[in-house]
Amino acid sequence: xxxxxxxxxxxxxxxxxxxxxxxxxxxxxxxxxxxxxxxxxxxxxxxxxxxxxxxxxxxxxxxxxxxxxxxxxxxxxxxxxxxxxxxxxxxxxxxxxxxxxxxxxxxxxxxxxxxxxxxxxxxxxxxxxxxxxxxxxxxxxxxxxxxxxxxxxxxxxxxxxxxxxxxxxxxxxxxxxxxxxxxxxxxxxxxxxxxxxxxxxxxxxxxxxxxxxxxxxxxxxxxxxxxxxxxxxxxxxxxxxxxxxxxxxxxxxxxxxxxxxxxxxxxxxxxxxxxxxxxxxxxxxxxxxxxxxxxxxxxxxxxxxxxxxxxxxxxxxxxxxxxxxxxxxxxxxxxxxxxxxxxxxxxxxxxxxxxxxxxxxxxxxxxxxxxxxxxxxxxxxxxxxxxx
Numbered sequence: 396x397x398x399x400x401x402x403x404x405x406x407x408x409x410x411x412x413x414x415x416x417x418x419x420x421x422x423x424x425x426x427x428x429x430x431x432x433x434x435x436x437x438x439x440x441x442x443x444x445x446x447x448x449x450x451x452x453x454x455x456x457x458x459x460x461x462x463x464x465x466x467x468x469x470x471x472x473x474x475x476x477x478x479x480x481x482x483x484x485x486x487x488x489x490x491x492x493x494x495x496x497x498x499x500x501x502x503x504x505x506x507x508x509x510x511x512x513x514x515x516x517x518x519x520x521x522x523x524x525x526x527x528x529x530x531x532x533x534x535x536x537x538x539x540x541x542x543x544x545x546x547x548x549x550x551x552x553x554x555x556x557x558x559x560x561x562x563x564x565x566x567x568x569x570x571x572x573x574x575x576x577x578x579x580x581x582x583x584x585x586x587x588x589x590x591x592x593x594x595x596x597x598x599x600x601x602x603x604x605x606x607x608x609x610x611x612x613x614x615x616x617x618x619x620x621x622x623x624x625x626x627x628x629x630x631x632x633x634x635x636x637x638x639x640x641x642x643x644x645x646x647x648x649x650x651x652x653x654x655x656x657x658x659x660x661x662x663x664x665x666x667x668x669x670x671x672x673x674x675x676x677x678x679x680x681x682x683x684x685x686x687x688x689x690x691x692x693x694x695x696x697x698x699x700x701x702x703x704x705x706x707x708x709x710x711x712x713x714x715x716x717x718x719x720x721x722x723x724x725x726x727x728x729x730x731x732x733x734x735x736x737x738x739x740x741x742x743x744x745x746x747x748x749x750x751x752x753x754x755x756x757x758x759x760x761x762x763x764x765x766x767x768x769x770x771x772x773x774x775x776x777x778x779x780x781x782x783x
């Protein structure tokens with residue numbers, strides 16, 4: 396049963412960026428790996444007669460598991476309330492499960508490698524789609540290129556924790572090329588912040604960064620030579636979209652702020668931003684009546700109210716604090732530094748995107764908490780002979 400939990404945990408993070416491909420095969424296929432993981436974990440723990448080891452991240456997760464249904468109950472009549480509430484709750488559950496299994500059965504590096512591998516497959520699919528189908532921007536398994544960029548830039552820092560340099564270097568080129576092909580400005584800012592952290596922590600050699608930039612430059616030159624007109628069209632389309640995005644995001648952020656001010660206690664309910672946006676924005680976007688806020692923090696605050704936002708923010712802050720404590724005390728800091736850089740990318744990208752319904756944020760919380768539990772357990776074992 397332990398081996399099955401390991402396989403399913405890695406499959407869950409591997410398939411997360413590939414959900415679009417899985418949906419094409421079957422509407423429920425993307426939900427299968429996490430569902431099987433939860434089932435296998437429950438059976439294993441019942442057999443072992445062992446409850447999950449408590450960790451401070453369980454507190455905001457449990458509190459969110461109360462706030463989300465409460466907000467849903469108040470706004471149960473909303474057209475998106477049930478669907479979005481049922482998207483929140485599985486993420487909270489899978490985070491608890493990942494904390495437990497990664498702290499015991501699943502090596503942290505295996506989870507990071509599986510996360511990066513899934514992103515590499517997504518990047519390869521997106522680049523192939525551009526080449527074969529003539530897409531202007533890379534999107535691959537996801538509808539929005541910005542969402543793809545989120546997955547790719549979140550996975551890229553994790554490569555520094557892998558032991559095999561040659562595969563990691565090839566994966567870095569694929570992820571960077573895929574992210575660049577999305578033309579996502581938020582993704583570029585997130586990647587810059589993550590790389591700066593890795594350089595500051597000396598987890599990324601400067602020569603490795605220079606090599607990656609050189610490889611990307613070569614790919615860029617090749618793209619100009621072999622697909623110059625298509626690349627020019629993509630740049631012009633992105634510039635046009637970018638100009639529109641500046642205005643629309645400002646409208647949506649203002650609408651989200653109004654929702655928070657009008658419904659501070661429990662927000663407008665899960666999915667309520669989409670339902671209430673026309674009224675809150677005074678029909679500012681006639682052609683887009685049910686958008687997302689393009690800001691994770693404002694959307695969470697608008698839909699779950701101030702308490703929900705406070706818990707969400709507390710979860711991120713707690714994860715950052717715990718990660719730094721682990722980094723300073725663990726004998727193997729590289730995986731946790733990689734997770735820190737990835738979390739920075741997620742936090743920055745979430746300023747421009749609504750990403751609370753994607754796995755990278757939640758899996759990083761789980762990895763950090765699991766590393767903390769592993770370290771505590773190791774310290775307890777080391778101190779046991781002295782206590783005796």
